[in-house]
Amino acid sequence: MLLATWNVNSLKVRLPHLLTWLQSARPDIVALQETKLVDEAFPTAELEEAGYHCAFAGQKTYNGVAVLSREAITDVVTDLPGYADPQRRVLGCTVGDVRVLNLYVPNGQTVDSEKYHYKLDWLKALEDFCRDELKAHPLMAAVGDFNIAPADRDVHDPDAWRGSVLVSPAEREAFDRLTALGFVDTFRLFNSDGGFYSWWDYRMGGFRRNHGLRIDHVLASKQLAERCLGATIDVEPRTWNRPSDHVPVVARFS
């Protein structure tokens, strides 16, 4: 079973890339972020034609998440309990025996901004939610654009980034508290090296120079992680014409 996450930065623009990638990678479940589409505009017909069921929580212009699955999708939730938020950043659902939580964690903008405090508040609500979800669903994955590079090895220039949003201590502590609930970073089960990134700024030739950050993750509950056979970052779509600034991260399970 292949489980993937991809921040597509506009599903309208990236639909051709997504369809091409679905055909080549053949994932069973794909979590999408930054669809930037209202639900009425979601390309359900094209994706069903490609063999996927769809669940989505969209909004105009910003945010928006979706899950595509070859198997049926049930028990959908689109909010963190007790955290009223008009921004569409959460899609929890069940596929087979696995609970999947698709997350588009707030970016935070800068550490001195209101958006940064929103990010930390949001992560606290996520932690409370995941604590309960893990108890209810021993086989669980929390995937998505976390907008956090967990360690310096996940950052192309740690000294230049020190203290910035996406790497700040408070964000990393929130990420560590989340994993301490009982998640495993599947990529790190198979690769402990630096230099592997899932996002590169569009500006300044970021991808060409591999000036990236590893901020998109497939976290698996301990019981699900026991079934993990591999995890990869597929950088190829970043080489295509008019790419997303993020690439798919994929984990394989038995």
Added chain:
DNA sequence: ATGGTTGCAACGCAA
């Protein structure tokens, strides 16, 4: 030198 690119949608905002 505090830049730059993209998407949305409207001439700014978010990433």
